[in-house]
Amino acid sequence: MKKVAIIMGSDSDWPVVKAACNQLHEYGIEYEAHILSAHRTPAAAADFARNARANGFGVVICAAGMAAHLAGAFAANCTLPVIGIPMKGGAMDGLDALLATVQMPSGIPVATVAIGGAKNAAVLATQILAVSDDALAAKLDAQRAEMEKQIAEKQARLQKELAAL
Numbered sequence: 001m002k003k004v005a006i007i008m009g010s011d012s013d014w015p016v017v018k019a020a021c022n023q024l025h026e027y028g029i030e031y032e033a034h035i036l037s038a039h040r041t042p043a044a045a046a047d048f049a050r051n052a053r054a055n056g057f058g059v060v061i062c063a064a065g066m067a068a069h070l071a072g073a074f075a076a077n078c079t080l081p082v083i084g085i086p087m088k089g090g091a092m093d094g095l096d097a098l099l100a101t102v103q104m105p106s107g108i109p110v111a112t113v114a115i116g117g118a119k120n121a122a123v124l125a126t127q128i129l130a131v132s133d134d135a136l137a138a139k140l141d142a143q144r145a146e147m148e149k150q151i152a153e154k155q156a157r158l159q160k161e162l163a164a165l
Helices: 011-027 042-051 070-077 095-102 118-130 134-163
Strands: 003-008 031-035 057-065 082-087
Touching: 003 011, 003 042, 003 118, 011 031, 011 057, 011 082, 011 118, 011 134, 042 070, 057 070, 057 095, 057 118, 070 082, 070 095, 082 095, 082 118, 118 134
Parallel strands: 003 031, 003 057, 057 082
Antiparallel strands: none
16 A cells, blocks of 8 residues: 655644544554655755655645645645645634645646645545555445444434423
8 A cells, every 4th residue: 555645844733734644544554744844945845755656655745834835846746646734824824825725737736625624634645545445445434434323323312302302
């Protein structure tokens, strides 16, 4: 199975990004997490991106706030799927990061999740890898079945409470 690279623009992103690591761990997917900056370490970031496929990665997740160029810089330097996590912060509380991440030029796509959506980034990365991995697809199916069960239980509790009114 291919690995997932998780790249943070700053160590301040770690408290949010940790949720992606936890989710990938739950699925049994190998991952690496690194701090690389599109602006402060541009050569190192580009080198990592250019060699990601050769180093066994299948998907790259990039978390960045403010100018949020990290996912775009990775997408520009590799042809692996890149998922951007816009981070909260700055004058626009993450909206600037969302717009910077989602507004990519034609031919250089970045899949973008919600502001701070690290868990969904991991789920999306898993779905991408599961295209060619039936065991991983089964784990996703099981997780969806569990979510459905939880909602059914909540619905039953709600209806019981409503009946008691």
